[in-house]
Amino acid sequence: MKLLLDENLPKRLKPDFPGHEIFTVRDQNWNGIKNGELLKLLIDTNFDVLLTFDKNLQYQQNFLKYTITVFVLSAHINSYEELAKLSPLVKKYLDENSLPVGAVVIQLN
Incomplete structure (x- = not known):
């Protein structure tokens, strides 16, 4: 699958x-692009998933319009050490046959 790190x-x-295949926004030269436009770019360039720390994205975008999976990584801070704890939970979704459309909040219970 083709993934983008916000x-x-x-x-x-x-x-x-x-x-x-995993890319960063910087790898794609998409720095500073707003969420709606970013979601359009993801679809147009055949990305399957966006991973983000933006907890508001799920409320700001109409996912009936953008048919892509967005994993919202929810942690106290966006350090690698904290977010890496969520990677196995994301991998479980990636290993399934079909991804959910829209925002999926990933957090430790």
Whole structure:
């Protein structure tokens, strides 16, 4: 699958998802692009998933319009050490046959 790490996530997360094509916003030269436009770009360039730390994204975008999976990583801070704890939960979704459309909040219970 083709994954994009939003600019609010550490690029050190890339190796946490072996077997997938994973890019950062910086890799794509998409820095500063607003969420709605970013979601359109993701669809137009055949990305499957956006990973973000932006907890408001799920309320700001109409996911009937943007048919893509967005994993909202929910932690106290966006450090690699905290977010890496969520990687196994994301991997479970990636291993399923079909991804949910829209925002999925990923957090430790």
